[in-house]
Amino acid sequence: MAKRIEAVGVTAYYGEFKAIEDITITIEPRSVTALIGPSGCGKSTFLRAVNRMHEVLPGARVEGRLSLDGQDIYERGVDVTAVRRSIGMVFQRPNPFPTMSIYDNVVAGLKLNGVRKKAVLDDACERALTSANLWDEVRNRLSKPGAGLSGGQQQRLCIARTIAVEPQVVLMDEPCSALDPISTGAIEDLIFELKNEFTIIIVTHNMQQAARVSDRTAFFSISQTGDPGRLIEHDVTSKIFTNPREKRTEDYITGRFG
Amino acid sequence: MTTLSSPFAGSLRRRRLPKWSPWAIAAGSLGVSFLAVYAGGLLGGGPVLTIVVAALAYMVGLNIAARVVEGKRAARNRVASSLIYSAFTLALLPLLSVVWTLVSKGVDRLDGDFFTHSMNGITAFDANGGIYHAIIGTVQQVAIATLITVPLGIAAAIYIVEYGRGKLAAAIRFFIDVMTGIPSIVAGLFILAFWVFVVTPVFNDGRAGYSGFAAALALSVLMLPTITRSCEEMLRLVPDALREGSYALGVPKWKTVMRIVLPTALPGIVTGVMLAVARAAGETAPVLLVAGGSNSINFNPFSDNQQSLSIYIWDQAGAASQYAPARAWAAALTLVGLVLTLTIVAKLLARRSKLR
Secondary structure, three states, X not given: OOOOEEEEEEEEEEOOEEEEEEEEEEEOOOOEEEEEOOOOOOHHHHHHHHOOOHHHOOOEEEEEEEEEXXXXXXXXXXXXXXXXXXXXXXXXOOOOOOOOEHHHHHHHHHHOOOOOOHHHHHHHHHHHHHHOOOHHHHOOOOOOEHHHOOHHHHHHHHHHHHHHOOOOEEXXXXXXXXXXXHHHHHHHHHHHHHOOOOEEEEEOOOHHHHHXXXXXXXXXXXXXXXXXXXXXXXXXXXXXXXXOOOHHHHHHHOOOOO | OXXXXXXXOOOOOOOOOXXXXXXXXXXXXXXXXXXXXXXXXXXXXXXXXXXXXXXXXXXXXXXXXXXXXXXXXXXXXXXXXXXXXXXXXXXXXXXXXXXXXXXXXXXXXXXXXXXHOOOOOOOOOOOXXXXXXXXXXXXXXXXXXXXXXXXXXXXXXXXXXXXXXXXXXXXXXXXXHHHHOOOHHHHHXXXXXXXXXXHHHHHOOOOOOOEHHHHHHHHHHHHHHHHHHHHHHHHHHOOHHHHHHHHOOOOOHHHHHHHHHHHHHHHHHHHHHHHHHHHHHOOOHHHHHHHEOOOOOOOOOOOEOEXXXXXXXXXXXXXXXXXXXXXXXXXXXXXHHHHHHHHHHHHHHHHXXXXX
């Protein structure tokens, strides 16, 4: 199920502003890759370019080559909805659909893409909620609104919603930054389990989190405000955190950010 | 650490006026005002003047009492609060007055006869006669206008918010703003010149024809910009996070709009539609111009004159008959009741579709 992502020379713009430049990185299947770096260095922009969410904003465009198991996702004739179904995304703030019940939130991706059979939906709902470690908490109130859950539960609901469409890759944009430490722990455990099935890329500002959950870490940075963000170093997490090649990586990791 | 020399340093407790003091001051100022107006003969007297003077005296009295006991800031707070309550009461007065006048004057003729009969054959000397024909007209015209404008208005709003980019969308927005300001009589004249005198004759052996449908068209011209604008505002309130959440599941844009954005904005859209419907139901001039008004029942909105409640009220209010005013008031009460009922039903429907 999990697939490899290859980015070659990816550059992304917001109108005239160049947000990231020349990012080249390969992300292996069934692994967790953490993207770290200071604010505004383009981690989220790169993440959004990977499932073609970047182009949703007016004036935003992407250059370079991004491929999923060899298939260029920006090629002409590629269906953007199919790309997003293969590459799911979890956002910084939990965003359950407010008009839908917990059940409908989880199966929204299937239902809105034409799956009608109740048995299929029921099965997908239970599996997704179980994988998201939420099933036991909500099994008796599936018809209640999703917005009524706590913040951490809502985020796990959004993860369940994402994995219910059975993507190959799951992107997470600071999924724990709005959550308390206990909910964060629950989601980190979940990421660890999801790794067996999916390719995961996670943007985080929390370096302990990157060290805890990821196999490989990519450090992004900008030389000064207004310059595009670049990939400085990408390596095995333990190496990045103990013996980085680049001075800038070491400065950032140790807190001497300059 | 040295002691703080802040001007706010010290105890957090402040002296407060006792709970009963505002009431005591209110009673006192009412008494003083009553004496000044009636015994002192201030400005010719009257109950309204008494209340105005009492309100002013209350604010001055409360200000002084609060200033002495609680301090300057608390006094200002109390005066500001009472000003806000007074403004609220003032705003509510005309509304209550309208409702009271309508109910007290309109209830006389609210009988079964009034709702089941038209004005066909009713002379100036007959006390009976009713609004059956006018209710039919209003309901048909407003229903047709709503059927035309709701899909168009929502579609236009979706275009502006979700799809429109650049100059075209900006131009459309601008013209919708201009259309919002069109006087209703102009909308009526437009339909009169266009539909009644140009289009209708083609289907009517060359004769111009008034009709309820023409009235519905005139009302549509008035409702469309209102519905589009309110719907646009509601769609803009839907957070982008929900749209992105849906896109990220591989849901196409049009389906995201239909299944995520519109349901989220639905309660607000219903409110906007009901405001437009209420306004249309009360329009008189354009309906009179193109539907012509009638004293008899006409179930067919596509041919011949049709009555509406607003024309009926206008007609009866000016009619030379001692029984006409009562009919006008009862019809006005009916119109308000109709709009109120529609609004309540629409709100309940919108709430039912939401989750509990």
